[in-house]
Every structure is written in structure tokens, then in C-alpha cells.
Amino acid sequence: MIAQEQKPIEEILDYLKGKQKVVAMGCGGCATFYHTGDKKAVKEMAERLRKEGKEVTEIILPLGVSACEIDMSSKFLEKKRKAIENADALLMMSCGDGVQVIAEYIEKRIGVTIAVVPANDALGLVGGGPKKFKETCQMCGQCELGKTAGICPLTSCSKGLMNGPCGGVREDGKCEVDPEKDCAWVRIYERMEKMGELAKFEEMRDPHAWSRAKRPRLFEIEEPVNPVSTILSSLPAYLTLFGGPKYEEEE
């Protein structure tokens, strides 16, 4: 998921200076998990903006409807087409991806060019939860995990080394840059040791091929997903969420 936090309200208000009619839009994807774009966050933001004397229209996306999935989120935009056409700005409560996908739709499909400004700062692609999250993948386009015991050194090593550890490992196996963080290469060593693959550790891994991370990356799939039928056909599977042991997060 894309970890995120809300920007300081002063910054948000600064972007909305002189904009009277504002649409505050949330996101039912990552922003819902980080309380930066869920129903409650949108309502609170709308209240705050009304206190500033602004006219606010809310667009709330339910869990599962991400702003960046435009075939789904556009339905909610279309429902508020009039408000958007008349708005001076849209405050997008998602990651930067959502901000830009929505801005493009408004410009091209609704036909107005208004300020679409961010309410949040995206902090990285992270996994884990429900409280603690960790960045482990940077979507480089050329996955190296098969060579590194399932731990990405490009992301988890501060230096992004393909052949570590560096000389900066601390006594407790932590990183010289941040004593809170594990040295990725010590973890890779330990995992390879347990798996009986230390010979692999001693082999040199080639430099990473960055050519697949040329930005901006464009991507196309042949068969688009049908969100409605996918959701409906998945419903029985969601029953799994109601069984099994409760997941307890490690301290």
C-alpha cells in the first residue's frame, strides 16, 4: 500500500487561497487505511474548510474504490459533475497518483481545468500493518529477490547495495545510517545460512539494471478487469476474513 500522511493544514489552506468553491475528495484505497482519505477524514476536512468560509462538496469513495482506478472512481466524479464544473479547486485526499489521475479526468472528460491540489504526502510503498508498516519494494522493474533470499537490498539496504554488507554494520546487526533499522545484508546472510545457500552469498550479483525504471513508466494490459463482476464473484472468499486466528502484530 501507499503509506501517507496528511499535510499540515496551513499548507493545504495556502493551496486553496482564493478558491471559494472546493470539492474535497477521498479515496477508498490506501488513503482509507491511513485515515487520510476515508469518510471520516473527508468529513473532517470539509468541516475545517467550511470554517474558513468555503463552500465544500464532498466525494467519498467506499473501501475498495481507489481514486487511481479511474473506471471506478469516475462514477463518483460523474455523480458530482455539476459541483466540479462550478468548483474553483478540488482537494484530493490520496497519494499523488490519485491527485493526477483525477486531475486528468476532470480536464479531459469533464472539460474544466481547475486546481487539483494534494491533501497528503505519500511516503512509500509499504507492507505489514495493521499499525506498523515497512517499505520493502521500490517497484524497480527488475526484481532481484530471487538472488537475495527474498529481501530486496535495493530498498532495505540504506545504500541499495547488490553485494553487501558494507563496513558500517553495527554490533547488533543494525545499519550505520539508522540504528533502528536492520542491516539488510546481515538478514540476507542469515536467511541464506538457514537455507544452506551460503555459496550463493559469496557469488557476485551483477549491478542492477535500472533501464526498466525509466520514468515515467507506461503500462498496458490486454484484458482489463471488470470491477463489478470481480467484486461479486469474490464475495464468498471474503468470508475467510471472519474465521481463523486473529492476527496479532509483533511489538
Added chain:
Amino acid sequence: MGDEVYSQLMKELKEGKYVFTGELEPEKAGDVEEPIKAARELVGLVTACNVTDNPQSFAYVSSLAASYKIQQETGMECIYQLRCADRNRNALLSDILGAGVLGLKNILALTGDHVSLGDTPDAKPVFDLDSTTLIALIRKVVDEGKDLGGNEIHNPPKLHVGAAAAPGAAVLKAEIAKVRRKIKAGAEFIQTQVVYYTEVLDRFFKELGKVDVPILVGIFPAKTYAQADFFDKYVAGVDVPPDYLQNMKETKSIKDKEKRKEEVDRVNIEFFTGFLEHLKDTPAAGCHIMAVGYPRIIPALKKVME
């Protein structure tokens, strides 16, 4: 990797001569007068000198420019230190080729400290290659006349490449595997991080086992208490013995400058005599004396090894 020898350093190492190397540090300045002065004092005392490349990720005069000037003006053979922290593979290749053009013969391939620990922490860290892949790149350039993209290099440079090792690494088994990896990648000599404890050194040699490349053990006779204290506190993988630190600390109270210098020398000679005597019984091929700004101590240390 052929048997050709391009530098005095490699010549002496191949002949099995006990080799001493020194260390020179370019500064944040528009000249290299200080390291040149230091190099002049080291001529005849050491076979070659490392020229540091932005140590601790503080940005100084380019080690390439400094190595060239030092070698040209003093005749001191340089070991050009090259770090991956600030350069991508293309910039590294350019500097490797540049080193050949400028008549440098030895490169020490290093990963480098993280830039966030340096004096301009907002700089973007590069680390496109690491010490191992940098060694492999240099070997490819020298041995095959090709770069990492397989592109031909006309008249490739003749250079030797060395690697660093950290005998005091916190997780020694991983460090040992990494040193072996660097040797496999084509490192021709190894210079170690500073070691003060003979036990640390013995454990390192024992774990590493027999290797085909000469290893120069790093020592750091401190010129001042502050230097020793800095190593103890801030350099990863280096512990300075408390007795030595205490003795160095006590020299601070000596008011007379000459007497203080004598006492500092005495403390160092006393400590390092024991260490160097022990070094004779290890597989070390030489000693890398990182006595920056402290050349007067070197003759006494070399005498122990005779």
C-alpha cells in the same frame, strides 16, 4: 587477471617484500599543498600512499586530481581511492579511464560511507555499483578492454585494483564472505580497516583462511588523543583499546609541546611494537599505516618489522 605488473606496489608485493603504505587526505580546499607536503615527508618511508576519496562522505578535492598532482610533484606512487557513493557506473568508468590517462597505477575500490553521514547530508546517494562490482568493472576494463555494457575501450588503462576488508566487522562471517567475493571478482591486494587488537586480527585471518592475494593490515598511530577518540567513537568496526586511549589522553596534560610530542611517540611506539611483533606471525604481507600528518612515527614502526 594477468601476471603483468604495472606499479611499484604490486612489484614489491609480488616479490614478497614486506610492504608499507601510507595515507594522504586531500582537503576542502582549492589546492593540494598539504597532502603534497605530507607525501614529501613519506617518500622513502612507504612504497605507496592511499589518497582518500571523500572520507566519511565529506566532500574534498577529487582524489583523482590529488593523486595525479601528488604523484607528479613528489614521485610518491599513489593508490587512488575510488568510492561508489557519489558516482554512477558511467562516472566511475570515466574516472578509471582518467586515472590511466594521468599515469595512476593502483585503485582501491570502495563502496564509501553513506552520504547522509557526511557534511552535506541532503546530497543524493548514488551507490549504483558497490565495491565488488567496481572491482569487476576495473578488471573488465583492464583485462578485456570493455566496459559493463560490453563496449570496446581503445587502448585500455593498465591498473591494479585493491579491496578493503574490515577485520573488526560486527558480523565477521558476512564480512569474510564479502572479502572472498571481492577476491573472486579480481582484487589483487587487500588493505584492511584499522585494527588495534591482535585477537581481532587473528580471528580475521583464521576465518578468512588461505587466500592468494596479499593483505596489508591497517594501523592507526594517533597523533593526538582526539584522533584516537574519534576512531573509537565514530568509525564502524574499530575499537581502540582503553589503555592506549588513556595513555594518549594523559599526553594532553603535558604543557611543553616537544615533551608532549615525545610522549605521544613513546605511547605509540610502546603500543605498536607489541602489535607489530605479533603481526610478524600472521599472513600479513605488509602494513598500511594511516598516520595522517604523523610521518615521524613511521621509521620507528618500520624498525620493529626489520
